[in-house]
Each structure stands twice: as C-alpha cells, then as structure tokens.
Amino acid sequence: MAPGFKRLRLTVAYCGTPWRGWQSQTGGGGVQNELNTAIRRAVGVQALVQGSGRTDAGVHALGQVAHCDVPETVRMSAEAWCNALNACLPLSIRITEATVAEPTFHCRFDAIGKVYRYRIWRPRLLSPFEADRAWHIHGPLDIEALRAGLQHLVGTHNFVRLSANRGDLPETQRRALPEKTTRTIHRAELRDLGDVLELEFEGDGFLYKMVRMIVGTLMHISRGRANPDWLTDLLENPHGLQSNQTAPSCGLYLVSVKYPENAST
Template identity: 75%
Template sequence: MSRSDVESKAGRHHGPPPGFKRLRLTIAYCGTPWRGWQSQEGGGGIQDEINTAIRKATRIETRVQGSGRTDAGVHALAQTAHCDVPDTVRMSTEAWAHALNACLPLTIRILNVEECPPLFHARFDAAGKTYRYRIWRPRMLSPFEADRAWHVYGPLDLDAVRWCCEKLVGTHNFVRLSANRGDMPETERRQRTEKTTRTIHRAELREDGDLLTLEFSGDGFLYKMVRLIVGSLIHVARGREPKEWFARLLTDPTGPQSNQTAPACGLYLVRVEYPQGPI
C-alpha cells in the first residue's frame, strides 16, 4: 500500500482532536508568485502562507488541508481547505476571514470561513472539480494577461477542438494525458488502471473576442491532466496532429504519453464539488 493510500484510508475517519472544531475555508489565489499549493521545504507554498497566517492571527499551530494540489503558477478562484482550531477560540467565521486576510499577502484571499461537520475532509470528500483554461489569441499579449493566460497566436481549427471535447466526455483511462508524480514506477502506474481512470462530465470551448476558454468538469483530475489535455487540443488545433490522434490518447492506454503540456499560467481551479453541493 502506497503512502497516499495509507493517508487516504486514515484521513477519511479522523476528525479533530478533543476540544477542537473544524473550519472549512474557501480560498482564491494568484499562483504566479507561489510554488504551488503544497507546503514546500523552505516555504513558498500557498499552504505554508495560510498556516503562517493562522499562527500570526491566533498563535495557533495547525495545518491546513486542501482539496488537492495546484502546481506552481496555477490560479484558484475557489480552492477548498479545512483546518482544526481549539473550541476556546471565540471568533466568528467573519472574524476568522478578516484576521487571516490581514496576515496574508494580497495574492491570497480567504473568501469564506464556516464551521463544518467534524469528519468533513476537503480532499477525501470532494466529489468533483471544475477547471478553466484561458488562451489569448491576438499577435500581441496584453500586459493585463501576462501570467494569466497562454498566448497562442496563429490559425486554430476550433471545430477540431470541439470534436475532441465531445470525445473527452465520459469515463476514460487518462494515463496518456497525465504525468507521473513520482510515487511509483511508470510501469506500475500503467497497470493500476483504477488510479488513472476518471469521468469527465463536461468539456466546453467558448470564444469571447480575443479570448478562448476551455472548461472541464469531472469527478477528479490527475497530475497535470488538464494542462496535458489543453496542450494536446492546441496541438491538434494547429494542425500538427489529426483529431483522431487525440481520440487515441483516450482509447489506447498502451501508447506513449502526450508531451504537449500547456503552461501553468492559463489554468484556474474554478470550484470544488461536495455531495451536499458546491462550496
């Protein structure tokens, strides 16, 4: 059993210790200056910044648990996290949000704080997520879109992109459209199809003037899965591979992985879904 499996098994059943309550946080952040969500040795993770803000605001040592990791440079409109705090801290949820924002850099904001059931877990209870990817089309990148969108100039076959988006909807083995996080050999990862199979409920392309937006909703997303999907879609849109090549990435798990990874700057975690509804 892998370390992640052990953490998953334990994390589903453990609530806060006696004398503590659990808070659920909704967080927005600009990922540009940060090394991703995950706590990093030496700091620089968004998780590190929120842990530090809690300590500064309340002198409480706790560890915020997020719904999942976002890579360095990836943004979030509504990341979900939870943490455990002593019952003796008599702060309203509004006061918690105000206190934490006062201690956080402006690129990280706590949008909402609420008390939640003691067994709620931001990661293990998540039923689905929605990601958005923004692509800027004109020859010149707007200075207001720097580090906020992928600059893709030139002709694109958007009908081919829409065809591929239709193929995405459903349950597939995404082993060729995801990356190995390094916790197991690639040969083992390819054998454990239950680890790489996900269901996409919605895959949409929208055109809004100079901006293209791709949005994906599903029951879960693997490491770099959205960036590899988008990079592969644009590869097809540029005419460098036929649309059938993209379809084979979904239907033939024995082939090589796609190496078309879109940059992190255009990716946004839009929302996290839970059984009782979105946060």
C-alpha cells in the same frame, strides 16, 4: 479531530504566479505555508491546513477548499475569520469564505468533483494584464476540431497517456493499474469571449498535469500540427506514449471543488 477543537472550512483564491504551488515546501513558497503562518499570526495557534488537492507552481485558484482544526476557545464569526486571516496573508492569497464544518468533514476525501478552467489569449499582442494569466496563442485555430475534441473527452476514460507520473510509483506499475488513472469528465466546454478562449472541464477528479496535457494536445490538433485521430488513440489505447504536449501552468485555474451538498450547482 482532538477534543476541544472545531473544524474550520476555508475557500481560498490565489494568484499562483509568485508561489511554488499549493503544497507546503521546505523553506516556504507554498500557498499552504502561507495559510499555516497566517493562522498562527492571526490567533496564536499552530494549525495544519489541508487542501482538497495540489495545484502546481503558477496555477491559480478561484475556489480551492481547505480545512484545519482550531481550538473551540477561539470564538470568531465567519467574517472575523476572513478578515483576520486576510490581514495576515499576502495580497495574492485571499480567504473568500470561512465556516465551521462538521467534525467529520474532510476537504479532500469528501470531494466528489472539481471544475478547472484554462484561458487562452488570442490577439497578436499579449496584454500586460494577461501575462502569467493566460497562454498566448496567436494564429489560425480549427475551432470545430477543438469542439469535437472536447466532446470526445466527455465520459469515462483511462487518462494514463494524458497525465504525468508524479513519481510516487514506477511508470510500468502506474500503467498496470487502470483503476488509478481512469476518470470521468462530466463536462468539457469552449467559451469564445473574443480575445480569450476559455476551456472548462468538470469531472470526478483529475490526475497530475491532466488538464494541462489535455489542453496542450487539443491546441496541437487545433493548430493543424496533429491529426484528430491522435486524441482518440490517446484515450482508447493505454499502451502508447504519453502526449508530448503540456500547456503552461499560467492559464490554468481551479474554479471550484464539488461536495455532495453542492453537487448540482
């Protein structure tokens, strides 16, 4: 961080429906674009907001974490920062918390885990208030198979077949680097809320499209369209084909990002 600056830590909630994902896009459309613009409009300084990680187009966030460096001469309280930025942001993006962080804090590199939630709407008729907020699946589901699959995910596994290639290296090379595709799932739970099923995952990190491919695979099995042994093979045999089931982005929410100070919360 340059002399004369302080590091601002932001917690951001957003509805992902109108946005092209978290990451700044040429020509705009990313949540990051909107935050950069809001800071410039609010306090008249150019700042580059960095996030704890990307979310895809259509994915929502309840607790994305970001940081940026602003001049020390901009003296505003946490409440004033929230109010000023929210006044300059679209209503689908809100700053829920703003604090001055330690100069060494990095929202991405300091993160030790994340929590994701996936929502599934079960009734025959999709509520208009759930459009683009949940995956609509009506019909029989094997809930016991779903719970068993979730428990099978807990632990450390190579998720190469339950993730997608972002395109930064050839797939053959990605397959040859298990240290890049191995993650630990600490918790995988199902909540039956009547009309809505919520699948929640807490882990030390998640690969590109990993949660969506896990959910798509679990739903395929729970609907009786694949044998539960398929999940076992996906987790234990890194050499086969990737899962061909990916849940839509509309049901996915980044709930929170874990840091050492809140590791137990």
